[in-house]
Amino acid sequence: MNIEIVAFGIAKDILKGKSIQLEVASAATVEQVKKQLVNDYPDFQTLASLQLAVNAEYVVDDYVLNENDEVVLIPPVSGG
Amino acid sequence: MRSIYITSDKLDSQACTEAVTYDGAGGIVVFVGTVRNATKGKAVLHLDFEAYEKMALKEMQKIADRAMERWGLYSMVIHHRTGLVPIGEEAVVIACSSAHRKEAFQACEFAIDTLKETVPIWKKEVFEDGEVWVSAHP
Numbered sequence A: 001m002n003i004e005i006v007a008f009g010i011a012k013d014i015l016k017g018k019s020i021q022l023e024v025a026s027a028a029t030v031e032q033v034k035k036q037l038v039n040d041y042p043d044f045q046t047l048a049s050l051q052l053a054v055n056a057e058y059v060v061d062d063y064v065l066n067e068n069d070e071v072v073l074i075p076p077v078s079g080g
Numbered sequence B: 001m002r003s004i005y006i007t008s009d010k011l012d013s014q015a016c017t018e019a020v021t022y023d024g025a026g027g028i029v030v031f032v033g034t035v036r037n038a039t040k041g042k043a044v045l046h047l048d049f050e051a052y053e054k055m056a057l058k059e060m061q062k063i064a065d066r067a068m069e070r071w072g073l074y075s076m077v078i079h080h081r082t083g084l085v086p087i088g089e090e091a092v093v094i095a096c097s098s099a100h101r102k103e104a105f106q107a108c109e110f111a112i113d114t115l116k117e118t119v120p121i122w123k124k125e126v127f128e129d130g131e132v133w134v135s136a137h138p
Helices: A009-015 A030-040 A042-047 B013-020 B051-071 B101-119
Strands: A001-008 A021-023 A053-056 A071-074 B002-007 B029-036 B044-050 B075-081 B083-086 B090-098 B121-127 B130-133
Touching: A001 A009, A001 A030, A009 A042, A009 A071, A009 B121, A021 A030, A030 A042, A030 A053, A030 B002, A071 B130, B002 B051, B013 B029, B013 B075, B013 B090, B029 B101, B044 B075, B051 B075, B051 B090, B051 B101, B090 B101
Parallel strands: A001 A071, B002 B075
Antiparallel strands: A001 A021, A053 A071, B029 B090, B044 B083, B044 B121, B075 B090, B121 B130
């Protein structure tokens, strides 16, 4: 299946864009997608942390993605 | 009363203080995060904040809900600014009121500490010769 991943902060710089389309296995987990991203964009490995938010909530690594999920890359936050 | 807000306009800590003022309150605590002119001895020109706004508002709401319940507050306001914020201006304001000061102090500290850990907002420090996403690397 094809999922769109939106990026913020330094993740946007690493992807060199606001979002990417990623072809992943059907019923792919968050963990698998993160591995695929780190593989395609090794700079993600240099970050202090990397999380995916799904439908505007933090999810666990074994969360199974659906094609219609809103998937957002969350690099280390630094508000305040 | 809860007020959760993200804006690219100037924040108003005085208005936030007034918003949590209540006759039953014996203490109001306000934290104002302002833009510092230097980091590690290096001059900062300004900060540039970016938010995943939909989720940031949800996470800020969760913080206010938890703080209100845990410390029995009367009110809590969490306002965060985005976009370019010049030196000296307010980037975040957290205000809360409770019957006694101790609860308000603790709730306010909890709110800013948790915001820095969970709310999807990113800060870029802009220098004369470059820019850095804060806390991105270990």
